Amino acid sequence: MKEQFTPKIVGFLCNWCSYAGADLAGSAKLEILPSLTVIRVMCSSRIDPNLVLTTLLLGADGILIAGCHPGDCHYEKGNYYARRRFALLKKVIKTLKIEPERLQLSWVSASEGKRYAEVVNQFTEKIKKLGPNPIQTNPYL
Amino acid sequence: MKRIGVFICHCGINIKGTIDVEKLTEELAEYPGVAYIENYIFMCSEPGQKLIRDTIVEHKLDGVVVAACSPTLHETTFQDALDEMNINRHQLEIANIREQCSWVHDDIEEATRKANLIIKTAVEKLKLNESLIPISAPLTKRVLIIGGGIAGIQAALDIADGGYEVILVEKEPSIGGHMIQLSETFPTLDCSQCIMTPKMVAVNKHKNIKLFANSEVESIEGFVGNFKVNIKRKPQYVDPDKCTICDDCTPVCPVVVPSEYDEGMSWRKAIYIPFPQSIPATFTIDTENCLGFNPIACTKCSDACEPDAIDYDKKPEYFEEEIGAVIVATGFDLYPVENMAEYGYGKYPDVLDGLQFERILSATGPTGGEMHRPSDGKVPKEIVFIQCSGSRDPERHLPYCSRICCMYTIKHAKLYKHKVHDGQPYIFYIDIRSGGKRYEEFVQQAVSEDGIVYFRGKVARIYKEADKMIVHGIDTLTSKKIEIKADMVVLAMGIKPNNSAEKVISNLKLNTDENGFLIEAHPKLRPVESLQSGFYLAGTAQGPKDIPDTVSQASAAAAKVLALLSNDEISHSPIVAIVNEELCSGCGICVSTCPYGARELDEIKKIATVNDVLCEGCGACISVCPSSAAQQKNLTDEQILNMVKIYSYL
Numbered sequence: 042m043k044e045q046f047t048p049k050i051v052g053f054l055c056n057w058c059s060y061a062g063a064d065l066a067g068s069a070k071l072e073i074l075p076s077l078t079v080i081r082v083m084c085s086s087r088i089d090p091n092l093v094l095t096t097l098l099l100g101a102d103g104i105l106i107a108g109c110h111p112g113d114c115h116y117e118k119g120n121y122y123a124r125r126r127f128a129l130l131k132k133v134i135k136t137l138k139i140e141p142e143r144l145q146l147s148w149v150s151a152s153e154g155k156r157y158a159e160v161v162n163q164f165t166e167k168i169k170k171l172g173p174n175p176i177q178t179n180p181y182l
Numbered sequence: 183m184k185r186i187g188v189f190i191c192h193c194g195i196n197i198k199g200t201i202d203v204e205k206l207t208e209e210l211a212e213y214p215g216v217a218y219i220e221n222y223i224f225m226c227s228e229p230g231q232k233l234i235r236d237t238i239v240e241h242k243l244d245g246v247v248v249a250a251c252s253p254t255l256h257e258t259t260f261q262d263a264l265d266e267m268n269i270n271r272h273q274l275e276i277a278n279i280r281e282q283c284s285w286v287h288d289d290i291e292e293a294t295r296k297a298n299l300i301i302k303t304a305v306e307k308l309k310l311n312e313s314l315i316p317i318s319a320p321l322t323k324r325v326l327i328i329g330g331g332i333a334g335i336q337a338a339l340d341i342a343d344g345g346y347e348v349i350l351v352e353k354e355p356s357i358g359g360h361m362i363q364l365s366e367t368f369p370t371l372d373c374s375q376c377i378m379t380p381k382m383v384a385v386n387k388h389k390n391i392k393l394f395a396n397s398e399v400e401s402i403e404g405f406v407g408n409f410k411v412n413i414k415r416k417p418q419y420v421d422p423d424k425c426t427i428c429d430d431c432t433p434v435c436p437v438v439v440p441s442e443y444d445e446g447m448s449w450r451k452a453i454y455i456p457f458p459q460s461i462p463a464t465f466t467i468d469t470e471n472c473l474g475f476n477p478i479a480c481t482k483c484s485d486a487c488e489p490d491a492i493d494y495d496k497k498p499e500y501f502e503e504e505i506g507a508v509i510v511a512t513g514f515d516l517y518p519v520e521n522m523a524e525y526g527y528g529k530y531p532d533v534l535d536g537l538q539f540e541r542i543l544s545a546t547g548p549t550g551g552e553m554h555r556p557s558d559g560k561v562p563k564e565i566v567f568i569q570c571s572g573s574r575d576p577e578r579h580l581p582y583c584s585r586i587c588c589m590y591t592i593k594h595a596k597l598y599k600h601k602v603h604d605g606q607p608y609i610f611y612i613d614i615r616s617g618g619k620r621y622e623e624f625v626q627q628a629v630s631e632d633g634i635v636y637f638r639g640k641v642a643r644i645y646k647e648a649d650k651m652i653v654h655g656i657d658t659l660t661s662k663k664i665e666i667k668a669d670m671v672v673l674a675m676g677i678k679p680n681n682s683a684e685k686v687i688s689n690l691k692l693n694t695d696e697n698g699f700l701i702e703a704h705p706k707l708r709p710v711e712s713l714q715s716g717f718y719l720a721g722t723a724q725g726p727k728d729i730p731d732t733v734s735q736a737s738a739a740a741a742k743v744l745a746l747l748s749n750d751e752i753s754h755s756p757i758v759a760i761v762n763e764e765l766c767s768g769c770g771i772c773v774s775t776c777p778y779g780a781r782e783l784d785e786i787k788k789i790a791t792v793n794d795v796l797c798e799g800c801g802a803c804i805s806v807c808p809s810s811a812a813q814q815k816n817l818t819d820e821q822i823l824n825m826v827k828i829y830s831y832l
Contacts, residue, residue: 061693063282067281068285073286079300082817083757083799084802086805087800090805091810095826119777152693
């Protein structure tokens with residue numbers, strides 16, 4: 042059963058660093074696992090905790106938020122907001138009995154195409170091991 | 183509901199090779215909202231765009247999704263096509279199925295499935311897109327140029343000649359950069375200073391150029407057309423208006439330090455003028471070495487100064503200037519030669535780097551242009567040049583080719599031979615890269631006329647025996663060991679981004695590549711623009727290049743800036759925050775979150791407001807709003823959720 046599990050992963054990428062990094066991975070023709078699909082936002086700080094929770098409750102198996110490295114934010118401090126919010130969010134989803142590992146925050150710069158491919162592939166493998174989001178089998182959640 | 187047309191591009195085989203476009207077209211034809219769907223070999227071509235324009239009329243479309251390459255490449259192309267048909271450009275969405283799908287996946291089924299999802303999300307987002315009009319903002323017709331080397335100088339002169347005011351900031355006491363240190367330039371062998379100093383003087387005299395030497399850019403705020411820059415002018419301690427450049431101060435100064443201009447091969451005093459042609463032509467006191475900051479210790483120069491130009495208590499000055507665009511021309515430094523311990527640099531005084539050898543060759547250098555080696559002043563009869571010192575060595579040093587070292591080494595060997603007719607230059611090389619105009623002819627001429635001997639291979643080690651350096655290497659073409667008893671060794675060091683530029687660049691939030699060079703908006707088609715609008719790149723800050731390429735790039739950046747400044751006002755992206763007044767409670771969290779001061783509280787209505795011109799559209803205020811009153815235009819929570827739903831329900 043678990044062998045055939047193809048996870049559904051949502052990637053929120055910031056426009057300036059991570060989306061450009063993802064494009065660079067494409068230009069370099071790097072091999073990336075196809076489970077993650079991208080939603081482009083201007084900044085990682087745009088990601089509202091509500092959005093993350095709703096995404097999980099809708100059944101996504103994993104969520105990757107990727108932004109500029111600390112200090113490199115196009116909007117000065119957006120990634121710091123994202124980082125702090127993310128730390129709290131992990132605690133919140135634990136109380137929902139959803140594994141906090143389903144949520145990942147990574148820094149990927151515009152020049153790190155290779156890193157983007159590695160981050161996505163490792164995260165996908167991790168979610169594959171975790172299996173489907175428990176929301177799908179637990180009606181009380 | 184909107185009538186949306188979906189246009190899937192094959193991009194030759196780039197997309198079609200991995201994605202089954204016919205199947206995709208069939209699958210999406212029935213998707214709610216899709217009024218028309220088509221695929222075509224090259225959407226960006228004129229026939230492709232005509233197809234879109236014709237279909238808009240024929241099928242009465244009011245929104246278009248183009249499934250093709252990354253939006254950074256052709257978003258504006260297709261937006262312009264919509265403009266032509268009088269449809270608002272924000273009714274276009276790009277589904278990135280090339281860079282983020284067909285190019286990174288091999289499996290046709292998987293890639294097609296994923297492309298399907300990507301296109302559906304674009305359709306979902308587009309359904310709720312509003313038609314927006316760009317916000318117009320004033321445009322300050324002044325330009326900041328950071329770096330006063332040849333790139334900054336060229337760009338400054340071009341823009342100033344175009345009639346706009348330029349603020350040129352140079353960190354050193356004089357403009358000129360590394361080019362003013364060079365002896366002669368390849369492939370024409372014209373004297374570097376002779377071609378450089380007229381330009382430096384022109385900068386000084388130009389009524390449109392305001393020069394800040396010995397200054398640094400502290401911060402830049404704002405957006406394209408409306409930046410504010412803070413400049414710190416470090417104290418020079420010598421009042422340029424009073425100083426008559428009589429040079430009575432340097433003979434009395436008791437402090438002697440190695441000269442930066444001569445790359446440490448001559449001496450200067452703690453009060454000094456960097457070189458005779460310095461612009462601005464003023465003496466400077468070197469804070470680190472001068473004793474005069476302790477008045478008991480020394481006041482010799484001040485005592486000797488008749489016009490009383492010296493003031494040890496001078497403090498840094500701060501200036502705020504308004505500008506519309508920025509050219510970054512922060513230049514290069516040599517790769518630290520200390521990293522090449524195996525070649526004996528620092529241990530043997532006659533092992534030099536390329537810039538030091540330039541100074542020995544230069545008429546204004548420590549030897550007055552005569553060929554003497556630093557250790558004992560002897561004329562070197564056998565000299566070894568080692569190319570790719572620190573370059574093209576991904577394991578230990580710089581991974582890239584520094585582009586100029588092949589040419590400057592052959593120039594060095596040639597100039598050496600012109601000075602020492604019975605001398606013998608040897609060059610160790612990996613490849614000879616002489617790709618510029620007349621470069622190959624220059625190399626061939628040097629080999630045939632000047633008797634320069636090339637060995638293909640690397641040098642293993644260098645050690646000293648009596649007053650000779652024994653250079654051990656291998657010629658890989660003949661597989662023979664080479665041993666040369668050299669009088670002097672010159673390391674053709676590679677180049678890296680300027681040491682002090684890193685701080686400035688990170689302050690400006692400009693993207694750099696893994697080697698620290700600035701990233702251009704597109705490697706081929708937008709080589710002098712940064713992705714950050716309003717920032718332009720020139721010279722070696724963007725990548726290794728020689729003088730002709732640097733000057734070309736500087737003029738290109740100037741042309742881009744001139745085009746920008748020829749507008750009367752600037753248009754600002756309308757993708758900004760908006761407040762639902764019914765929902766806003768006026769808590770003010772957004773006000774403290776906004777990095778740009780674009781959010782303010784309306785004291786009368788007791789709600790938060792958005793200053794459209796200042797808003798950069800990051801969305802930080804939207805995610806902190808506890809009542810969801812704040813939204814980002816065309817990227818609302820509802821739009822993101824609709825997109826998420828596509829991915830989550832499978």
